[in-house]
Amino acid sequence: MTRLRKMMLEELERRNYSEGTTRCYIRTVEDFSRRFKRSPDCLGPEHIREYQAELFKKRKLSPGTVTQRLAALRFFYIKTLKKTWSIAETPYPKKGFHLPSILSREEVARLIDAALTPYHRTLLMTLYATGVRRAELTHLKVSDIDSQRMVIHVQGGKGRKDRDVMLSPKLLEALREHWRGLKRKPSAWLFPGNRWHTGDTPIDTKVVWDACKEAAQRAGLQKDVHPHTLRHCFATHLLEAGADLRTIQMLLGHRDLEETTIYLHLSERHLSATGSPLDSLELKERPPQNE
Secondary structure, three states: OOHHHHHHHHHHHHOOOOHHHHHHHHHHHHHHHHHHOOOHHHOOHHHHHHHHHHHHHOOOOOHHHHHHHHHHHHHHHHHHOOOOOOOOOOOOOOOOOOOOOOOOHHHHHHHHHOOOOHHHHHHHHHHHHHOOOHHHHHOOEHHHEEOOOOEEEEOOOHHHOOEEEEOOHHHHHHHHHHHHHOOOOOOOEOOEOOOOOOOOOEOOHHHHHHHHHHHHHHHOOOOOOOHHHHHHHHHHHHHHOOOOHHHHHHHHOOOOHHHHHHHHOOOHHHHHHOOOHHHHOOOOOOOOOOO
């Protein structure tokens, strides 16, 4: 391990950054160094500007990804090297606002029914029934299922925050069937890894991604469907069923209510309840045109 890498790791650990963020920040600085074939402490603002432009023009990365890369470099220069950083010279890119793709209830049912294996079916049911993120799903433990209170404990979610989500009776029955079907009963993880699901580590997030993509293809869905789509469906369908935004915010683990208001743009109930101003106009009936 190089001296700079060790210093950066220590700074990240001191601030209790998550494992995922730590890996991303370290990889970014390594990539930055490889791009110019020099130690990163020998690179300056002009290199950062060139690197940022390349991320957009050549690598075609999204604004969100570029912002994350810049945040990593900013952390490295300010916290590790104790150097200054000019926001004016390296501005964060503007993010576009895109509404996520939403499936109807019928499409969600088709997706779940099209799962390749019973194991995949249970993964998709859990995603939709709880609204958990992909990484949160893979790290669920058997002890997180509280059938007495009918809740699932999500521990160490995004931002290292714990929360509880509802445990659907239908999901509970599916999880019990899933448990009975396991060749080796896990001591910790609800969804154990390896080919036969008998490992001592949880499944990889790629397994969840592939399960969703394969099911969408088998179901003939034309929309872009991935695990986070089911999280959006969970929130939108709850809103359409009458749940309030504050409750949905808590179930999703959003830090700010503003994050949750996006589902107002997606809810059919809210869209149909708002009439167009055209409907309130009393227009004269236009006579048919002579042909």
